[in-house]
Amino acid sequence: xxxxxxxxxxxxxxxxxxxxxxxxxxxxxxxxxxxxxxxxxxxxxxxxxxxxxxxxxxxxxxxxxxxxxxxxxxxxxxxxxxxxxxxxxxxxxxxxxxxxxxxxxxxxxxxxxxxxxxxxxxxxxxxxxxxxxxxxxxxxxxxxxxxxxxxxxxxxxxxxxxxxxxxxxxxxxxxxxxxxxxxxxxxxxxxxxxxxxxxxxxxxxxxxxxxxxxxxxxxxxxxxxxxxxxxxxxxxxxxxxxxxxxxxxxxxxxxxxxxxxxxxxxxxxxxxxxxxxxxxxxxxxxxxxxxxxxxxxxxxxxxxxxxxxxxxxxxxxxxxxx
Amino acid sequence: xxxxxxxxxxxxxxxxxxxxxxxxxxxxxxxxxxxxxxxxxxxxxxxxxxxxxxxxxxxxxxxxxxxxxxxxxxxxxxxxxxxxxxxxxxxxxxxxxxxxxxxxxxxxxxxxxxxxxxxxxxxxxxxxxxxxxxxxxxxxxxxxxxxxxxxxxxxxxxxxxxxxxxxxxxxxxxxxxxxxxxxxxxxxxxxxxxxxxxxxxxxxxxxxxxxxxxxxxxxxxxxxxxxxxxxxxxxxxxxxxxxxxxxxxxxxxxxxxxxxxxxxxxxxxxxxxxxxxxxxxxxxxxxxxxxxxxxxxxxxxxxxxxxxxxxxxxxxxx
Numbered sequence: 057x058x059x060x061x062x063x064x065x066x067x068x069x070x071x072x073x074x075x076x077x078x079x080x081x082x083x084x085x086x087x088x089x090x091x092x093x094x095x096x097x098x099x100x101x102x103x104x105x106x107x108x109x110x111x112x113x114x115x116x117x118x119x120x121x122x123x124x125x126x127x128x129x130x131x132x133x134x135x136x137x138x139x140x141x142x143x144x145x146x147x148x149x150x151x152x153x154x155x156x157x158x159x160x161x162x163x164x165x166x167x168x169x170x171x172x173x174x175x176x177x178x179x180x181x182x183x184x185x186x187x188x189x190x191x192x193x194x195x196x197x198x199x200x201x202x203x204x205x206x207x208x209x210x211x212x213x214x215x216x217x218x219x220x221x222x223x224x225x226x227x228x229x230x231x232x233x234x235x236x237x238x239x240x241x242x243x244x245x246x247x248x249x250x251x252x253x254x255x256x257x258x259x260x261x262x263x264x265x266x267x268x269x270x271x272x273x274x275x276x277x278x279x280x281x282x283x284x285x286x287x288x289x290x291x292x293x294x295x296x297x298x299x300x301x302x303x304x305x306x307x308x309x310x311x312x313x314x315x316x317x318x319x320x321x322x323x324x325x326x327x328x329x330x331x332x333x334x335x336x337x338x339x340x341x342x343x344x345x346x347x348x349x350x351x352x353x354x355x356x357x358x359x360x361x362x363x364x365x366x367x368x369x370x371x372x373x374x375x376x377x378x
Numbered sequence: 379x380x381x382x383x384x385x386x387x388x389x390x391x392x393x394x395x396x397x398x399x400x401x402x403x404x405x406x407x408x409x410x411x412x413x414x415x416x417x418x419x420x421x422x423x424x425x426x427x428x429x430x431x432x433x434x435x436x437x438x439x440x441x442x443x444x445x446x447x448x449x450x451x452x453x454x455x456x457x458x459x460x461x462x463x464x465x466x467x468x469x470x471x472x473x474x475x476x477x478x479x480x481x482x483x484x485x486x487x488x489x490x491x492x493x494x495x496x497x498x499x500x501x502x503x504x505x506x507x508x509x510x511x512x513x514x515x516x517x518x519x520x521x522x523x524x525x526x527x528x529x530x531x532x533x534x535x536x537x538x539x540x541x542x543x544x545x546x547x548x549x550x551x552x553x554x555x556x557x558x559x560x561x562x563x564x565x566x567x568x569x570x571x572x573x574x575x576x577x578x579x580x581x582x583x584x585x586x587x588x589x590x591x592x593x594x595x596x597x598x599x600x601x602x603x604x605x606x607x608x609x610x611x612x613x614x615x616x617x618x619x620x621x622x623x624x625x626x627x628x629x630x631x632x633x634x635x636x637x638x639x640x641x642x643x644x645x646x647x648x649x650x651x652x653x654x655x656x657x658x659x660x661x662x663x664x665x666x667x668x669x670x671x672x673x674x675x676x677x678x679x680x681x682x683x684x685x686x687x688x689x690x691x692x693x694x695x696x
Contacts, residue, residue: 111595137599144597151595156588161610161685170606171596206686222596 057088060229060262061110062125068102068109071117074334079105081286082122084360087230092256092263094277094294096270096309100330102286103266104152107232110264111149112139126230145175148223152235154215158207164215165191165203168222175226190221194251213244217251224255231255232264237272249275270313274298282306285330285341292366302368304346340371348372385678389671396667397449400660401442410434411458411654432458445660454661459653464661467646472665474544475643478565478634479627481558483620485566486573493570494577498612499604501582509574516571525564525637532560542639561638565631569623576619580612587611613684621677625670629663 068080080102087093095103109120110131124131126147131139143149148171151157159167168187172178178186184203191199194217207215216236223231233252237245249272256263265276273280273294280297282290282305290303301307311324328345337343343353352371360369412428413420429435433444448455454464497509533541539560547554584590585608593607628643635642643662650658681688 113591113594140597140599142597143595149592149595151588151592153588157592159589159593159607159611160687162607170593170598174597208687219592222592 057090059086060089060126061087061264062123063106063110064123064125066106066109066120066122066124068105068114068118068120070115070119070333072334077333079118079286079333080109080120083283083286083288085281085288085291087262087264089229090256090260090262091278092265092276094273094280095264095266095283096268096273096280097283098268098330101283103268103283104234106283107149107234107264107266110232111143111147112136113143113149141175144171144228145226146228147230147232148226148228150216150219150223150231150233150236153239154212154219155207155239157219158215160207163204163206164210164218165205168218168225171222172225186225187221190225191218193224193255194218194221195247196221212240213247216240216244216248220248220251220255224259224261227259228261230262230264232266234266235268236265238267238269245272252276270309282309285336286333287341287369288360288367289342289369290366291360291368296365300365302363302366302373303342303370304348304372305342308345308347340369381682382675382679385675389675392671393664393667397446397660397664398442400663401445402438405438405656407651407654409654411656414654415459445657449661449664454664455657457650457655457658459650459655460658464658467658468643468662468665471641471643471646473546474640475628475631475635477547477554477558478561478631478640478642479624481562482565482569482627482631483624485562486570486623489567489570490573490577494574494616495581495604495609497574497578498581498585499600506578509578513571513574516568519568521565521568522633522637524568525561525634528560528564529637544638544640557638557640561634561640565627565634569627572623573616573619577612577616580615581608584608584612610684614681617677617680617684621673625673628669628673629666 063083063085066080066083067078069076069078071077083102083106085093095106097103105114105118108114108118110124110126112131114120120132122132126142129138129142131142134142158164165184165187168190169180169183172183172186173180176183176186188199188203191202196202196214196217202210202214207218210218216239220236223233236252237248240248252263252265253276255261263276265272267273277294279293280291281288282297282303284305290297290301290306292302297306298310301310305326308324308326312326314323326345331337331341331344337354339352339354339356340346340349340358343349346353350371356371358369358371358374360367361373363373410429412425412432412434416425416428426435433441436444445455452465454468456462457464457467460467493509493513497506500506529541532539540557541560542557543553544557545553581604585604587608589611590603590608593603598606629647630644631642632644632648634640635645643666647659647662647666650656650662
């Protein structure tokens with residue numbers, strides 16, 4: 057499988073009142089053709105900022121350095137004009153909040169057709185046909201009528217289907233889905249995930265799925281990167297992630313999933329919270345919350361070690377990797 | 379449609395209230411039209427005779443209902459001082475003011491919309507600061523001063539535009555437009571300040587909304603993102619302000635009308651108040667109230683055109 061996206065040493069900083077703060081700090085990963093990469097981590101770990109960096113959608117005070125190689129281009133160096141040709145066309149994005157991510161004043165069909173009209177050389181009528189076809193593809197009943205309806209006339213699940221239709225409309229090579237099911241209720245979540253799975257199988261597009269829900273990961277992903285405080289702490293295929301998680305943070309995440317059939321009065325939790333981006337510890341960023349902390353952890357940052365089945369950023373495995 | 383009917387019905391009590399208030403106010407002001415007409419040296423007999431002729435000797439409640447009865451039939455009464463139907467006076471004066479209001483509004487929009495958009499999109503840059511500073515100046519400078527400066531520059535020193543000489547549009551369109559250009563520019567500049575600031579703050583909020591990011595993620599450039607997606611979402615407060623502005627202008631252009639010698643509606647009201655021509659004042663204020671009500675109705679209808687979520691009768695009470 058060929059690599060379609062290769063992110064190398066991505067550092068995204070924001071200028072804030074505390075000075076320059078690196079929210080994403082040296083992230084590396086690749087996405088291959090037709091694969092679903094899960095990006096897991098708790099709120100504030102830099103998942104969304106990573107995706108916005110790829111799309112070039114950071115707020116004005118944000119800046120990315122490093123390399124984001126998409127085909128033969130480094131997305132961090134292409135002009136804004138060139139980036140506009142890539143966005144929505146070759147890389148599309150599905151956002152977390154279907155309620156607010158659609159323009160309330162335009163009919164949804166027009167919003168889908170807009171990208172088609174922009175990127176593909178088609179007439180207005182053809183763009184409309186494509187939009188209706190996309191609405192059908194995402195399982196919308198009465199697609200012709202829905203084309204003319206406004207977002208407020210649709211339910212949350214239907215709006216997310218519209219978002220997916222919009223993302224798929226130009227047959228992108230990569231879809232970045234930022235917590236696409238978080239805002240939806242459970243039954244709808246399953247439908248949307250099934251839909252995304254279908255889309256992937258039909259079109260062979262790659263998906264970067266950002267989530268904090270490990271259930272979603274197990275269902276959808278081929279490979280997973282676990283992020284913590286702006287860094288990748290573990291990278292592996294999905295089976296290994298669940299069978300032998302290595303990083304204490306990943307282990308902690310696994311233990312905090314409720315299991316059916318086990319009698320537990322309290323769920324295991326990871327004590328403490330993610331350090332603030334302007335107050336990072338000097339050593340391992342997870343050390344203050346880690347149950348297996350050693351003296352070296354507080355002095356030196358561990359590198360991302362290559363293990364047999366995975367990569368892991370933890371001093372515990374230094375000997376194993378050597 | 380139901381919504382329009384409902385709104386129109388709602389205007390009836392408003393207009394009745396306005397009529398009662400204007401009727402009582404003008405009678406509370408000290409001074410007597412009969413005295414004004416006859417002067418201080420008139421004999422008591424002549425004074426009483428005129429009062430009887432004008433109906434001023436009857437109880438005030440009777441006077442009100444007589445007047446209201448006529449108004450309902452389209453008769454606003456005779457001007458006490460000018461001895462012509464009030465309706466004719468108003469019809470003579472209203473077109474100039476309506477023209478001035480429309481011209482002012484167009485100028486205000488021409489200035490406010492581009493600068494408001496630029497200031498919002500280039501927030502916290504020199505463009506934004508310059509626009510906000512100029513707007514603050516526009517709101518602080520008294521209108522009469524600006525008008526006088528404009529006359530000195532455009533009419534006295536350069537003779538580009540006339541400073542007065544209003545002729546109705548129907549008589550000489552070119553002369554009419556030439557005479558109206560300067561007053562419209564002056565008041566338009568002033569009114570644009572408020573609209574521009576309204577649009578800027580509303581747009582600044584909207585450009586940070588999720589759907590604008592979606593538009594950008596689709597590959598739209600900044601111009602299409604702002605004009606195609608953000609602007610319309612930012613318009614509601616601007617439409618509200620515009621409605622209030624137009625309503626205010628229709629009766630409140632006295633200063634501009636006086637400086638540029640335009641025989642307008644605002645001046646009619648003020649002149650009539652000074653002459654104690656209460657019949658004209660009542661009629662003019664009633665017409666002005668009707669205009670305000672109509673403008674507000676149009677604003678409410680425009681809300682629904684801009685935003686499909688605002689359905690008739692719901693959320694459009696403002």
